[in-house]
Amino acid sequence: MKPSAPAAAIAARKRQAEQKLAQIQKAIGQLRRERGRLTVRSIAERAGVSATFCYENFDARSLVKSAIADSRSRHDQAAADEHERIEATWRERALNAEAELSRAQKEILTQRQHIGELMGQIRDCGQMVSGESVQVLVTEKSTLQRRVQQLTQEHRKLQERLEGARSNLRFADKRIADLEAQILEHDR
Template sequence: MSSRTDAAVHARRQATQEMLERLQTTLAGAARDQTPLTVAALARTARVSRTFLYQNQQARALIEQANRASRPHPGVSNSGSRAQPAWKERALNAEDALAQAQREIRIQHTGIAELLGKIRDLQHDLPEGSLQRLVTESTTLKQHVRQLTQDNQQLQERLTSARQNNRFMDKRIADLEAQLALYLTTPPPHS
């Protein structure tokens, strides 16, 4: 193996080890605080991806060990204990998603309220009847712009026609000068 490959493998192993250490710290804190374990909460708190928690064998083993240690009733059968954390995890994930959605809704409501307040302030600052006057002036200006655009287009067409006429006249003058030059240089016939 090359030194670059060795360095990359070493860096990957070191990053994995750091993620496992953060996961252990998070699991210890959850056990100490008796916080329910969810994959989403673990991933967020330990700053690792959910994929890492599902795919890394050491991470799965740490989570299973923490789940076994945090079981309140050791007499529950294995099939029931596996099903119970699964629905609890889904419920807690749903609660997290609901809380996030509610936060987002609050942020959106605040933003909408601020924008509505700005609109009201703008409307309040305008004198009575000024809105209609502004609309009328805007319509008049739009009509004026349309008229100027049409006038500009007509002037462009006239300029193009005048240039064509000028070229035609220049050509005609050049032809007449050539005929005149031919007439002046040719001696008259003697009779």
């Protein structure tokens, strides 16, 4: 028994559709490996089928649709991962920059305080010693040195007098003690 012409045509069309579906699967696999862009047109061109077949055949449409959705989710995930990686490096740089900024501000404050103290010392020195007052200070210094020499000489003289007075006092104490002893002997 020979199959009828319509049944044979249907079977041939079915085999042809299955071959096209296999070509579509193969094309999707190739595009994924090559990291090519997955669209209905690119899949149809790679598979050697018409874009109309991809839209009209239910199985082809579901294969293409799931491949595109999977590709987009992978692409979106890869983009999100890349964005997160870049964001993390910028976040770290920002934190490092903030830390360095606060350290620099503290250092600047310390330096300004130190500069202020040094400027105050410079002002004090400028007020103390002007061009004319240097001569006055030199004169005053020599006057004070002479006065120190005089006071040192007077101190030596006074020390000698004090030593003499102490010696006289010891002699007088000894003489008094001797006289008191004589009086006591004489009264007996």
